[in-house]
Amino acid sequence: MANEGWIMKRNICAALLATISAFAVTPALAQTAGEGGDIVVTALKRETRVQDTPLAITAMSGNTLNNMGAAGIADVARSVPSLNLLASESGRTRVSIRGIQTAGEATVGVYFGEVPLTGPAGTTSDPSGSTPNLNLFDTERLEVLRGPQGTLYGSGSMGGTLRVLFKQANLKDYEGTAEASLETVKSGGTGYSVKGAVNVPIVKDMLAARLAVYRQRTGGFVDDPSIGRYNMNNTVTTGGRLMLGFRPTNNLRINFMGILQDQHTGGTSLWAPSVGLFTSGLRIFTPAIDKQKIFSLDTKWNTPIGTLSLANGYYRWDVRQTNDNTDNYTSVANSYRYCGLFQNTYAGSMLQSGAAGTTTSSSTCASSAGGYSSAQLRANYLDWAKAQMPIGNYQPRWVENLTNELRLSSDGKGRLNYTLGAFFENRKDRVDTTVFAGVAGTGEMRTPVVDLGSRFVRDVINQTAQFGEITYRPIDILSVTAGLRHYHYKKIVGGAYLGYNYFNGQTPMAYTEVNASADGFNQKYNIELKPTRDLMIYATASQGFRPGGANLTPGIPDSAKQYKADSLWNYELGLKTQWFDRKLTFNVDAYRIDWTNMQTSVTATYGNFSYISNVGSARIEGVEAELSGTPTKGLFLNGSLSVVYPRLTADQINSEVTAAGRVGHILTGIPRTTASAGAEYGWAINSDWKGMARADFTYTGKMTTQLNPTNALYRTYGKYAQVNLRAGIENERYGVYLYVRNLLDTNAVSYYSAVSGVADYISTTAPRTIGVNLRGNF
Incomplete structure (x- = not known):
């Protein structure tokens, strides 16, 4: 492993040198500057240019998103280093930055406006498994802050923060835009979109409203002939967004945002190569419905000592999902693991002895009971199990969250600048x-309904925090920043098991609660040198950091019912440069992350259940680089590179768990290298x-x-490239464009599920998609 680490470091250096060399031969630049470095962002809770912001940040304007044809975060992910x-399936995605990715609370803070969105926790206390997928139509800009943002953004931002800023209401001018598109997926279905936005000043310079509405359908390409479903992974998204802007005085502005979005996915996107190309062998119909309601009120008051901001947010996120358990439960039934549980309860009254509840001496029915032989007991259990097939599980879940943040930020112009604030969250x-x-x-x-084992789990989490960052510039070219955040959280997990499940070992349990709480501090220190x-x-x-929590899982010891917060330190060195009168921008950074007390999903010794445990530690080292510029008039180029080396630095062993990971093993689901390049003319x-x-x-x-290469379920995937093209004609009011996504028709595996006793399933990017897009402005 030491040798592999040296090789990885050598590769990082080689990639960085190659990137710098490639950028160095860029020809003399013309008149139009690349927009990336000149975008004004609010990552520090005040306005700064990207190039004046001392952290690793990528910003994309709404114009860039439009020209890329980006409808959601997934469409831009590979263009952002380390994102x-x-x-997985039915639209579920897990977002990570710099390889900080495990089950548990979110590792990336995802913000829409001033509202942080966290997904439903589900039965496995894993809210990070769901990332909001709001449509990016009529967006002002996208900001991705890489590295922990624990001081200003708190828990959930231990890997970084992703912010989507929609266009605000324009108090001065009437505006409107509309667009429509039609596309077809190779070997799949058709898709379309219809979108429109209008801005109306109700009282000029004082009150305005902006309304955006959209409906979009993506064509499916996965078939499941066993249940008569074709192109079933199509998705229909319908939504609307209302922005209100009110400025009663020059010093006071109040912005309201309301978003409603419904997303319906026709079926799983997973398919089994052993069955056929883009063909699923599932035997349960697996649709999904995702509904979101988001409301926020953002008030800003400019005072002599800084801008006082009050951000109030509320959202409700409902998900209804169906999954197929057939293959997994068939494998369990064939192992007879819960045969004894079945005989002891369900089948006890049917034994010839007539004694209800007659017990067997083994959970696997390995010995006789009630006058029946082991073989007869097993056959009895297996016949019953086969009669239940196919088997699915239906999971309606929801999360409701109320957040409030009050902060005071200086204008960034003096030698002393600051952001001070307090935060409150109540999530259920x-x-x-x-x-x-x-x-x-x-x-x-x-x-x-034939109920084979129901249960419910509920969570309540309350968080409070007080935070501050102070920056002092002793001389014009040097700034020093120190930040501190104190947090407190309390989490309650409660639930009940409403019957027996003879496939995973569930037994009835009355409503039970488990509590967890903690206090702590987050720190940040930054030195910025800007000689020119x-x-x-x-x-x-x-x-x-991210909060710990509680497990409500059968078969685990009392000591495993709570898990602690995990935390990390990030050490980073960055360089930001602009050349040729700011027509070329080149930024690069290198980092090392030490992650301790990792929250990890493990499986209970008894039962087919997963739960969260603090086990293992990791070190992640990497380098990121970005380039943008205009080598000739009308031509804009951009590129990015990320190389990461994420590995365990401690065995995944604690007093309750012995998991698979050992020192030196590479973390799963993280691409070691990502790169992107774009050209627009x-x-x-x-x-x-x-x-x-x-x-x-x-x-x-x-x-x-x-983690372990010797594991029978160890698979490698990824290692693919994709090309998208877009071309058209436009004037100030209209535009007509043709586009191709996945030009090379790459069958790229983006997710891989390998489970013992079950066929491998994969999720792949959509085949080549060709479409036309019409736009109009008024």
């Missing part, structure tokens, strides 16, 4: 699970019309499914 979305969620027998041939739930307007060197040591056709063409290339490196 990774691990897609619940999941109900019904394991049911399905109908062969359709995969739908039987009527009346176009050169910045910064060094950062920052801390991140615009030219005049005549006095009214101009042409545009854009190409985007992305590369995703190797990923693995297991």
Whole structure:
């Protein structure tokens, strides 16, 4: 492993030198500056240019998102260094930055406006498994802050923060935009979108409203002939967004945001290579519904001592999902693991002895009971199990969250600047699970319902925090920043098991609660040296954490019912530069992360249940680079590179758990290398019309499914490239564009599920998709 570490470090250095060399030969630049470094962001809770912000940040304007054809976060993920979305099924994705990725609370703070969104926890206390997928139509900009942002953004931002800022209401001018598109997926279905936005000043310079509405359908390409479903992983998203802006005085502005979005996914996106290309062997119909309601009120008052901000947010996120348990439960039934439980309860009254509840001497029915032989007991159990097939589970779940943040921020112009604030969060969620027998041939739930083991789990978490960052500039070229955040949280997990499940060992349990709480501090230190307007060197040591919690899981010892917060330290050195009168921007950073007390999903000794435990530690080292510029008039180029080396530094062993990971094992689901390159060219056709063409290339490196390479379920995937093209003609009011996604028709594996006794399932990017897009402004 030491040798591998040396090789990895050598590769990081080689990649960095190659990137710098490639950028160094960029020709003399023309008139139009690349927008990336000049975008004004609010990552520090006040306005700064990207190049004046001493942290690793990527910003994309709404114009760039439009030209890329980006409808959601997944469409831009590979264009941002170290940003990774691990897609599973039915639209569920896990977002991570810099390889900080395990089950548990979120590791990336995802903000829409001022509202942080966290997914429902589910039965496994894993809210990070769901990332909100709001449509990016009518967006002002996207900001991705890499590295822990624990001081200003708190828990959930231990890997970084992703912020989507939608266009605010314009108090002065009437505006409107509309667009429509139609596309077809190779070997799949068709898709379309219709979107529109209008801005109306109600009282000029004082009150305005902006309304955006959209409906989008993506074509599916996964079939499941066993239940008569084709192109079933299509997704229909319908939503609306209302922005209100009110400025009663020059010093006071109040912005309201309201978002409603419904997303319906027709079925799983997972398919089994052993069954056929884009063909699923599932026997349960697996639709999913995702509904979100988000409301926020953002008040800003400019005072002589800084801007006083009050951000109030509320959201409700409902998910209804059905999963197929058939293959997994068939494997368990064939092992007879819960045969004894079945005989002791369900089948006890049917034994010839007539003694209800007659027990066997083994959970696997390995010996006789009630006059029956082991073979007869097993056959009895297996016949019953086969009669329930196919089997699915239906999980309606929801999360409701109320957040409030009050802060005071200086204007950034003096030698002393600060951001001080307080934060409060009250989050509640619940999941109900019904394991049911399905109908062969359709995969739908039987009527009346055959309940094979129901349960519910509810969570309540309260968090409070007080935070501050102070920056002092003793001389013009040097700034020093120190930040501190004190947090307190209390989490209550309660639930009940409403019956027996003879496939996973569940037994009835009355409503029970388990509590967890903690206090702690997050720190941040930063030194920024800016000798010229176009050169910045910064060094950062920052801390991140996420709350611990409680497990409500059968078969675990009392000592495993609570798990602690995990935390990390990030050490980072960055360089930001601009050249040729700011026409070329090149930024690079290198970092090391030490992650301790890792929250990890493990399996209970008894039962087929997962729960969270603090086990192992990790070190993640990497380098990130970004380039943007204009080598000739009308041509804009951009590129990015990320190389990461994430490995365990301690065995995954504690007093309750012996998991698979050992020192040196590489963390799972994280591409070791990602890269992107984009080129956009615009030219005049005549006095009214101009042409545009854009190409985007992305590369995703190797990923693995297991920590231990000797594990029978160890798989490698990734290592693919994709190319997207877009071209059209446009003027100030109209535009017509043709586009191709996945030009090379790459069958790229983005998620891999390998489970013992079950066929491997994968999720892949969509095949080549060709479409046309029309836009109009008024």
